[in-house]
Amino acid sequence: MSTPKKDYIRPLDLKHGRIDMNHGAGGRASLQLIEEVFARAFDNEFLRQGNDGAALPALPPGHRPVMACDGHVISPLFFPGGDIGALSVHGTVNDVAMMGATPLYLAASFIIEEGFALADLKRIVDSMATAAREAGVPVVTGDTKVVEQGKGDGVFISTTGVGALPEGRQIGGARARVGDVILVSGTIGDHGVAVLSQRESLEFETAIVSDTAALHGLVAAMLAAVPEGAVRTLRDPTRGGLATTLNEIARQSRVGMMLQEAAIPIAPQVDAACELLGLDALYIANEGKLIAIVAPEAADALLAAMRAHPLGAQAARIGVVTEDAHHFVQMTTAFGGQRVVDWLSGEPLPRIC
């Protein structure tokens, strides 16, 4: 019983090494992966507690907790403007922010495929840590599992966010009222088209980058600009795009909507790419845009506040909430006609987030 016991034989080979099943077994190899890749990148006082969870400071007085959760299975893992790591921070930070809450903490669950390159994992985790630091929302706890080759696809990341919501604030999908104004924070379709441009079978030349970004700063600026209650609904139009998200809100609020096609901001390259591929930008995922349904008297102030923020520079008023027993989202087209903008029903873009 006097065997010398080093903690590890040698450090992980972060250049050429690969994930093997041992990294998910919960023993010494798991600990090494956590310490040399995850803990090093995310380093904060909560992870340093080294327990099965994180004990967090009490929420600010007069606030209630908010929880939001998002799985990320985007393919490819790296795309123009981001990667699954940054996306997994932004996606969940945004879900918390869309409740009108301040995002505070993230938990992250990694499901990694055997054989995945440690260099790619490190790149993703480092990007995630940078995104978390930039957002001011630390990853305070996490978990790592490994599945056999052919039972996963590189890495999947599920993140859960906790935020603080001021008592009395009520922002939600069921609160849109007839006469409210519909705002969008910028051009739509950028994320989906940027990802699509990287898919092997569909590669095309384009300067489009994903809009992936954390929107809680923009939300804070908006909420500071108008009286409590003026912002009825906030949503980030991810999967299914602007059209599907508006249909969800119309259904929840039991209202209709009338959009102005000409008012919806779309970057020319996205427009061109959609035409080329036979896609409709209204259904393409965004990861750094929000829709706000707002009281008509607050719309100008909100639009100004959005445009004054770097992530809302191209914000626009795109329509109004109408009375409609069918909860249709309709659109006045650029040619002056009208059409129903239905839910996404096909699958133009699988694994877009």
Place this chain on the structure above:
Amino acid sequence: MSTPKKDYIRPLDLKHGRIDMNHGAGGRASLQLIEEVFARAFDNEFLRQGNDGAALPALPPGHRPVMACDGHVISPLFFPGGDIGALSVHGTVNDVAMMGATPLYLAASFIIEEGFALADLKRIVDSMATAAREAGVPVVTGDTKVVEQGKGDGVFISTTGVGALPEGRQIGGARARVGDVILVSGTIGDHGVAVLSQRESLEFETAIVSDTAALHGLVAAMLAAVPEGAVRTLRDPTRGGLATTLNEIARQSRVGMMLQEAAIPIAPQVDAACELLGLDALYIANEGKLIAIVAPEAADALLAAMRAHPLGAQAARIGVVTEDAHHFVQMTTAFGGQRVVDWLSGEPLPRIC
């Protein structure tokens, strides 16, 4: 613009239907899956908010939030005594409970493989909902993604729990002190051997069922029985088993441990199965057991409180914390010798949780 628009063409075929890529696209098919499978099973006031996250009640005064997170990739999905659904509730409830906190809410992220049978999904979700109800910890928010056939393995479930920790309570892996007593709440190895018994290539006859269970009730009974501070460390010995978990604690607390092999409870069938397969029960995963490192003067009261609880009926005192600069976990064997009980270093049981 007068097309009649039903919400869905027809209900999901929960008997013969299968998951397709549309169920993950965020449109109408996603909504239908969420409503007919997830929302129906988990139904609660928070999910009914229908937003991107859940706004929760303020925590009780004098409490801070705790977050814990666990990915579940167990194979097979159904095993004697449980399934991935129940396990994904128990695993995260237990991680929160091991902090000494009361588990309150769960978030769940599902990553489903295209082609997965809706009947199996429903069975798993229903089991998860039952486990959540029994634990009194509702699933308040969630997310569903679908990956192509061959890019996943049925379903992976990541859960994140939020709990409430009384101010001043400090239970953690770094708090074990020399002279403390090591308790375990019951027999070890049951979960791992039960799962192993189902693996196609290793099927053998056994009456062993997984011990998967939510331990927060047991923890509450223990904490009520002794003064604050008497329980230093709580851990559920999952992946890597009792041996690895004790090594982790020894490392964090910078202590050694001396176990009594004869005192460690192991069911005879587990013992027999381990012998047959050449496995060591000390390294086999548990999902309904806890290790408690406790002040020596509180050990008897804690053992009595554990034994009075249905999930601690076979609780035992299995060793003591020692001074050891190497942080070795040692064991006095049944034959009176001594050996070092090292970390798990191989991979006896991949995807055990």
